[in-house]
Amino acid sequence: MARTFVTRLIPVIFGVLCAATCQAAWVIVDAGHTPAHPGATGASGRVEHLYNLDLSAAVASDLAAAGERVTRTGADGRDISLTDRPNAAPKADFFISIHHDSMQQAWIDAGRNKELKGFAIFVSELNPHYEQSLACAKAIGERLLAAGETPSLYHATPIKGENRPLIDRRLGIHRFDDLVVLKTARMPAVLVEAGVIVNPEEERRLAEPATISKLADAVSKGVVDCHP
């Protein structure tokens, strides 16, 4: 019990010290996909890019309020290539791409979309700052768990097209080396799937302003936690 208390206190102490002494970081906040290629389609028919825009706007706003410098990508309605996203600000300290999750069509057709919910976090070992990327993934996962969110372990399912190595089961962190935005980023980089929009109940929850605020608060605090 005492040890758990101390473990929980460390980030709090770090946060207080950091507020006084830490440098602001420059963070690229990427809204996954574009209006022309909007990603997954939610159970209601609303497309993923719109969910990504809402949540990434809230994350960007929370990070700016915390004193960080923010560059947004994928949020101006124009097409942007995957490699141009992390290169929009090559000198930035961190890149985070915000997505909302789907699953393979065969699972949706089999009615399994109602079974899955929760977040997933991806890192690439091909990123030049893998260890720092993983540290940030862990910080974000801890904040999401503390906010009452749960990891979806769907992407670790041993089926073709998934089967992503699970680095941290408790925090929902997977390795996905070939994710282009992560492997071409020059800075530490993480991709977050905030929730599963093909699940109708989960999609409704993810659209609520209170959920968006809660998720943005957790993600932005995780980003602030993980840089010196």
Ligand SMILES: [Zn+2]
């Ligand atoms: Zn996506």
